Amino acid sequence: MKAIIFGLGNFGRSLAVKLTNLRHEVIGVDSNLETVEDLKDQLTIAICMDATDERAVKTLPLRDVDVAIVAIGENEGASILTAALLKKLNAQHIIGRAISPLHQTVLESMGISEIIHPEEDSAERLALRLNLNKLVDSFDLPGDYSIIETAVPDHFIGKSIAEIQPRQNYQVNIITIIRKVPKINMIGAKYEVIEVIGVPEADLVFLEKDILVIFGANKDVQKLAEE
Amino acid sequence: MKAIIFGLGNFGRSLAVKLTNLRHEVIGVDSNLETVEDLKDQLTIAICMDATDERAVKTLPLRDVDVAIVAIGENEGASILTAALLKKLNAQHIIGRAISPLHQTVLESMGISEIIHPEEDSAERLALRLNLNKLVDSFDLPGDYSIIETAVPDHFIGKSIAEIQPRQNYQVNIITIIRKVPKINMIGAKYEVIEVIGVPEADLVFLEKDILVIFGANKDVQKLAEE
Numbered sequence: 001m002k003a004i005i006f007g008l009g010n011f012g013r014s015l016a017v018k019l020t021n022l023r024h025e026v027i028g029v030d031s032n033l034e035t036v037e038d039l040k041d042q043l044t045i046a047i048c049m050d051a052t053d054e055r056a057v058k059t060l061p062l063r064d065v066d067v068a069i070v071a072i073g074e075n076e077g078a079s080i081l082t083a084a085l086l087k088k089l090n091a092q093h094i095i096g097r098a099i100s101p102l103h104q105t106v107l108e109s110m111g112i113s114e115i116i117h118p119e120e121d122s123a124e125r126l127a128l129r130l131n132l133n134k135l136v137d138s139f140d141l142p143g144d145y146s147i148i149e150t151a152v153p154d155h156f157i158g159k160s161i162a163e164i165q166p167r168q169n170y171q172v173n174i175i176t177i178i179r180k181v182p183k184i185n186m187i188g189a190k191y192e193v194i195e196v197i198g199v200p201e202a203d204l205v206f207l208e209k210d211i212l213v214i215f216g217a218n219k220d221v222q223k224l225a226e227e
Numbered sequence: 228m229k230a231i232i233f234g235l236g237n238f239g240r241s242l243a244v245k246l247t248n249l250r251h252e253v254i255g256v257d258s259n260l261e262t263v264e265d266l267k268d269q270l271t272i273a274i275c276m277d278a279t280d281e282r283a284v285k286t287l288p289l290r291d292v293d294v295a296i297v298a299i300g301e302n303e304g305a306s307i308l309t310a311a312l313l314k315k316l317n318a319q320h321i322i323g324r325a326i327s328p329l330h331q332t333v334l335e336s337m338g339i340s341e342i343i344h345p346e347e348d349s350a351e352r353l354a355l356r357l358n359l360n361k362l363v364d365s366f367d368l369p370g371d372y373s374i375i376e377t378a379v380p381d382h383f384i385g386k387s388i389a390e391i392q393p394r395q396n397y398q399v400n401i402i403t404i405i406r407k408v409p410k411i412n413m414i415g416a417k418y419e420v421i422e423v424i425g426v427p428e429a430d431l432v433f434l435e436k437d438i439l440v441i442f443g444a445n446k447d448v449q450k451l452a453e454e
């Protein structure tokens with residue numbers, strides 16, 4: 001896959017490097033020369049350019065890439081202008097970034113449907129984690145169902161899935177369990193690794209530090225996460 | 228739950244507002260008066276203060292809150308100093324924020340184990356989504372298993388779960404399906420809502436725009452997401 005990323009701040013640079021490491025071709029663009037120099041060896045190509053300068057942006061292979069991402073954030077003006085320019089130059093798949101509701105509205109009115117809010121999304125996930133006492137992490141599903149990781153309730157410990165009967169008694173489906181698993185390394189030394197145990201068998205017994213990954217209706221899942 | 232959030236930039240303010248809306252007591256702290264004024268009505272309390280000023284921070288009820296979050300980012304110096312100050316004043320649960328690997332290392336060496344990287348985490352999730360063609364979203368699990376949302380493979384459409392036999396033939400567990408569901412509103416008008424259908428029955432038939440939420444070993448899950 002070919003991608004162009006405009007703006008190599010924290011978000012843009014992490015995205016560019018990650019995609020390059022996943023073996024995609026990434027062109028990174030930033031107006032700060034030092035930033036471009038720093039990333040030269042980590043991306044396919046790093047170019048120093050003002051993303052709002054039409055004559056410069058026109059020289060990029062915009063019709064040839066699969067996705068063009070505007071990762072400029074705080075500089076909302078530049079972020080919007082760059083997105084507008086990409087629209088004008090017919091880039092095929094544009095992903096924008098919005099820092100404020102107004103910023104979001106402007107991008108949407110330009111027909112940019114895919115808009116990322118890095119800080120807001122991370123804040124939301126942390127807020128949900130802090131909100132539910134035993135919640136370790138959660139997965140966004142639309143509507144009234146959730147998938148969450150939660151610390152095992154105390155009264156499950158020492159019992160098996162067959163005894164607990166999560167579907168009948170708690171209306172949740174236990175997808176899997178995350179637990180520390182002892183391993184032996186190449187030189188015979190013991191060590192522990194946090195692992196997912198796969199699809200659980202009915203005779204699996206819950207252990208003290210287990211983290212359950214469960215699926216169910218929000219209120220049922222929250223009930224377990226609050227125990 | 229009582230929380231103090233230092234730094235009300237994009238991340239800090241979203242977190243503070245979200246937690247307040249979830250009915251927690253939130254004290255928001257920022258050195259920028261305008262920022263504090265803007266948030267006065269949306270938080271329990273908003274205070275204008277330099278988070279690196281020990282005499283000022285000492286006046287906060289640090290021993291009385293459940294969590295103290297340093298949401299200052301770009302100003303790495305202030306972010307680190309604030310975290311150090313909270314450590315010194317014995318705040319019970321400190322969550323830090325790191326913008327660079329050095330920033331992370333300093334916080335870790337101070338004994339701050341919970342560190343958030345808002346931009347980097349969002350970049351990682353977007354990179355994974357772009358990497359797997361039909362991937363809609365993914366949930367981080369340790370080790371070699373994943374939960375992902377993926378567009379339904381073409382050859383599933385029109386068949387039932389019983390016919391497809393996902394566990395035998397694809398080694399994945401279909402947790403649930405996200406699809407558009409027709410509804411009637413209060414005045415009798417029809418509309419559509421994107422919903423999770425709950426735990427799927429064996430006779431459920433896959434439809435064209437379905438999004439499958441599946442669990443399985445990475446390579447099996449990726450195989451489906453690439454079809």
Ligand SMILES: Nc1ncnc2c1ncn2[C@@H]1O[C@H](COP(=O)(O)OP(=O)(O)OP(=O)(O)O)[C@@H](O)[C@H]1O
Pocket residue numbers: 006007008009010011012029030031032035049050051052071072073074075078346
């Ligand atoms: N007109 C422009 N053309 C090219 N690059 C730009 C332009 N304006 C800003 N940038 C670059 O975009 C990057 C992100 O800048 P911005 O000020 O938006 O930061 P930010 O919102 O703090 O980003 P992040 O949160 O990802 O760190 C910077 O490296 C900056 O040099």
Ligand SMILES: Nc1ncnc2c1ncn2[C@@H]1O[C@H](COP(=O)(O)OP(=O)(O)OP(=O)(O)O)[C@@H](O)[C@H]1O
Pocket residue numbers: 119233234235236237238239256257258259262276277278279298299300301302305
């Ligand atoms: N010493 C300090 N004391 C209190 N507040 C501070 C201090 N330094 C910075 N802040 C506040 O922290 C907030 C975040 O600032 P920072 O420069 O870290 O931005 P940022 O990394 O771009 O944040 P975000 O990505 O969340 O928007 C700002 O509102 C700023 O006023």
